[in-house]
Each structure stands twice: as C-alpha cells, then as structure tokens.
Amino acid sequence: MKHKGTFLVIIMLFSITRFCIGSGKNAEHKASIIIPNVALLSLQYENSSGVELCGISPSSAGNTIKLEADSEVSVWLNYSSICHKNQKRKVTATVEGKIPEGVVLKLKAEDSVGNGNGELGKTNGTVVLGQRPADVISGIGSCYTGKGAHNGHLLSYQVELDETRFHQNTKNKGASVNVVYTLTDDN
Amino acid sequence: MKYTLALAFLFLGLLVNAQPMTVTVDGEVSFDGANFTISEAGEDFAATLESESSVFVSVNSDDNWDKKNNPNQKWKIEVVKEDLVWNDIVQLEIVRTGQGYGDKNNQISGGSSYQVVNNTSTFFFSGRGLVTDIPVQLRLSGLSVTLGAQDFETNVLLTIYDN
Structure with missing residues (x-):
C-alpha cells in the first residue's frame, strides 16, 4: 500500500513535468520589402493631343501679322516617381523639328492639382522651348500626381513673334514640331 | 530510497521533455x-500587396513518447x-490559407482571415497533433510611392504553445 502511494506520487510528478515544461518553441522567417526606383510620365488630353497655333492675317495692308497669344489645350502632365530620400527629379521639354525663324514657342506648366500626394514638383513658370531641354517642373521627389485629365500639371503653350527676324526670313511657312517631355534625375 | 527513486523519475521526466x-x-x-x-503614370501602389508564394508551417515533435502516446496533443501558434x-x-x-497534412483528427482552427502582425505576440491558429505544410500567406497594406525607394525587413516569429 505504501509502495503504491509512492508510485502514484512519482507518476503524478512525471505527468506534471510533461505538461508544464516544454512549451514555447518558435520558428522565424524573414519578410523583406524592396521598393524600387520608378519614374513614369504620361500626357493626358481631354480632346486632341495636337496644338495648333495660327497666325491671323492682317485686315488692312501694312498691318502686322498677329499670332494667337496663347493656347490652353487641356494637356495634363501625370507622373509617378519613387526615388531615394535626397534624390530629386525634374521634367524637361525638348522640341523635335524646326520652329520657324522669329517664332518663339513658350510653355507654361501650372502647379499640380487633383488627387496627387507626396513631394510633387514645382513649376518653373513659363519657359522657352527649343532643341535643348528646358526644365519645366523641378523638385520632384517620391510622389504621384493622380491619373488622367484634371490631375497633375496643366500645360499651355504660347507663341511670340520676333517681327524683325520673322519678316527677314521670307521662306517662313507652316511648321509642325513635336514637344518631348522627359522625367529625369535632377543632378 | 523512495525519495531518491521519485527524484530520479522526475529528472527522467525533465529529460524526456527537453x-x-x-x-x-x-x-x-x-x-x-x-x-x-x-500600371500608369500618376498612380500609387495598389492598396494591398499579397505575397506571390506561400510559406509553409509544420508542427512536429522530436519526442517519440509524445508521438506514440499523445498524438492528439493540443497546441496553439502565436x-x-x-x-x-x-x-x-x-x-x-x-493568413492561413489551408489545413496542411496530418491525421484526419488533426483539425486546425483560426487564422483563416487576415490579421495584423504586431510587435506583441498574438494568437494565430490552433490545432492538435502533428501537421505539416500548413500554407500561410502574407499581405502588405499602407504602402505608397511617397515612402520613396527603400528596403524594409522584419522577422516573423511563430511560437507554438501547449493549448
């Protein structure tokens, strides 16, 4: 009887040990997230992608040729940019093709509006377009403008006439040029 | 003598439970x-990003005594x-996306809808017995391009407890 009691105590102790000790083993795995560099740019149009800037013939002999002062054609510049903390980007515009002598093509970008967020770029106001890249928007960090018309920067074109140079060149006629926009690192 | 014997058994119990x-x-x-x-310029990331591949969790025991005599031991994972x-x-x-493989009695419950992994341990799912290859998937939310190009890294720790 005495031995039976001892045996029971041993069994109990053994059982308690089994169920009280030995929980809490763990395993781990690494979860890594790598956000890459991204630079995406697009132009969004409400109507046509073409901009037509026409000269107005003088109504009286001896008057000057007039050009439309400006043309707001509802071209919207959208971009998504992911870059490193202290890195900045800019949008440049370059003319492909030959602008007639004496004609100055200007571009104005408005500040970003719409659903964008982050470190959006600032407009450089009105810039003269040529065959060398002109900085249109600067200081772009990690951000997005929102997609489609009425998001991002509204663009408008202006044409100015340098009358002296324009009239000196008698071969001037209609010209078609492309304006190329690039989202690039701002070094 | 009997005390020595009792202590010996107790020590043996500890060893077995190692x-x-x-x-x-x-x-x-x-x-x-x-x-x-x-997909298009001007857009942000999707609201949530799901991992493409699954991670597989297995519950096992190195204790042959347990395997033989206690095959339906209840456990929980945090x-x-x-x-x-x-x-x-x-x-x-x-989230747990499947049951894994084990004895038909080894049912698993919980963890079948997404839950946030915090820096404090929380219950994930529970079950009984030995189960292998329980598929688990991870999802990210709150990511935005405005965070910039950078890397994040965390260790996801799963801990099994007797239940």
Missing part, C-alpha cells in the same frame, strides 16, 4: 520590383514580428 512540440517554417517572403507595379528596418505606416498581415 524536446517538446516544434514549429518549423519553410519558404521565404519577399516583396520586390515584381510586386510593386504601377505570431509576432521583430523589426529590423520598418515603417509603422506599413502593415504586415498574415
């Missing part, structure tokens, strides 16, 4: 360029994350 139920994790989760796609580099805006969520 290897309790164990949990192992196979697979790796990485969210990289392939996940972070922006989950916690230990950040190496992290931004609290980003939320890591975890």
Whole structure:
C-alpha cells in the first residue's frame, strides 16, 4: 500500500513535468520589402493631343501679322516617381523639328492639382522651348500626381513673334514640331 | 530510497521533455520590383500587396513518447514580428490559407482571415497533433510611392504553445 502511494506520487510528478515544461518553441522567417526606383510620365488630353497655333492675317495692308497669344489645350502632365530620400527629379521639354525663324514657342506648366500626394514638383513658370531641354517642373521627389485629365500639371503653350527676324526670313511657312517631355534625375 | 527513486523519475521526466512540440517554417517572403507595379503614370501602389508564394508551417515533435502516446496533443501558434528596418505606416498581415497534412483528427482552427502582425505576440491558429505544410500567406497594406525607394525587413516569429 505504501509502495503504491509512492508510485502514484512519482507518476503524478512525471505527468506534471510533461505538461508544464516544454512549451514555447518558435520558428522565424524573414519578410523583406524592396521598393524600387520608378519614374513614369504620361500626357493626358481631354480632346486632341495636337496644338495648333495660327497666325491671323492682317485686315488692312501694312498691318502686322498677329499670332494667337496663347493656347490652353487641356494637356495634363501625370507622373509617378519613387526615388531615394535626397534624390530629386525634374521634367524637361525638348522640341523635335524646326520652329520657324522669329517664332518663339513658350510653355507654361501650372502647379499640380487633383488627387496627387507626396513631394510633387514645382513649376518653373513659363519657359522657352527649343532643341535643348528646358526644365519645366523641378523638385520632384517620391510622389504621384493622380491619373488622367484634371490631375497633375496643366500645360499651355504660347507663341511670340520676333517681327524683325520673322519678316527677314521670307521662306517662313507652316511648321509642325513635336514637344518631348522627359522625367529625369535632377543632378 | 523512495525519495531518491521519485527524484530520479522526475529528472527522467525533465529529460524526456527537453524536446517538446516544434514549429518549423519553410519558404521565404519577399516583396520586390515584381510586386510593386504601377500600371500608369500618376498612380500609387495598389492598396494591398499579397505575397506571390506561400510559406509553409509544420508542427512536429522530436519526442517519440509524445508521438506514440499523445498524438492528439493540443497546441496553439502565436505570431509576432521583430523589426529590423520598418515603417509603422506599413502593415504586415498574415493568413492561413489551408489545413496542411496530418491525421484526419488533426483539425486546425483560426487564422483563416487576415490579421495584423504586431510587435506583441498574438494568437494565430490552433490545432492538435502533428501537421505539416500548413500554407500561410502574407499581405502588405499602407504602402505608397511617397515612402520613396527603400528596403524594409522584419522577422516573423511563430511560437507554438501547449493549448
């Protein structure tokens, strides 16, 4: 009887040990997230992608040729940019093709509006377009403008006439040029 | 004599219990360029990003006594994350997407809807007996392009307890 009691105590102790000790083993795995560099740019149009800037013939002999002062054609510049903390980007515009002598093509970008967020770029106001890249928007960090018309920067074109140079060149006629926009690192 | 015997058995019990139920994790989760796609200029990332591959969790025991005599031992798994580099805006969520393989009695419950993995240990799912290859998937939310190009890293820790 005495031995039976001892045996029971041993069994109990053994059982308690089994169920009280030995929980809490763990395993781990690494979860890594790598956000890459991204630079995406697009132009969004409400109507046509073409901009037509026409000269107005003088109504009286001896008057000057007039050009439309400006043309707001509802071209919207959208971009998504992911870059490193202290890195900045800019949008440049370059003319492909030959602008007639004496004609100055200007571009104005408005500040970003719409659903964008982050470190959006600032407009450089009105810039003269040529065959060398002109900085249109600067200081772009990690951000997005929102997609489609009425998001991002509204663009408008202006044409100015340098009358002296324009009239000196008698071969001037209609010209078609492309304006190329690039989202690039701002070094 | 009987006390010595009792102590000997107790010590034996401790030794036997040196290897309790164990949990192992196979697979790796990485969210990289392939996940972070922006379909059109002007857009942000999708609201949530799900890991493409699953991680597999197995519950096992190195204790042969347990395997033979206690095949339906109840257990529970808790989950916690230990950040190496992290931004609290980003939320890591975890879900169990399957039952794994085991004895037909080894039912698993809980963890079948996404739950946030915090820096404090929380219940994930529970079950009984030995089960292998329980698929688990991770999801990220709160990510935005405005965070910039950077890397985050965290350790997801699964701990098994007797239940």
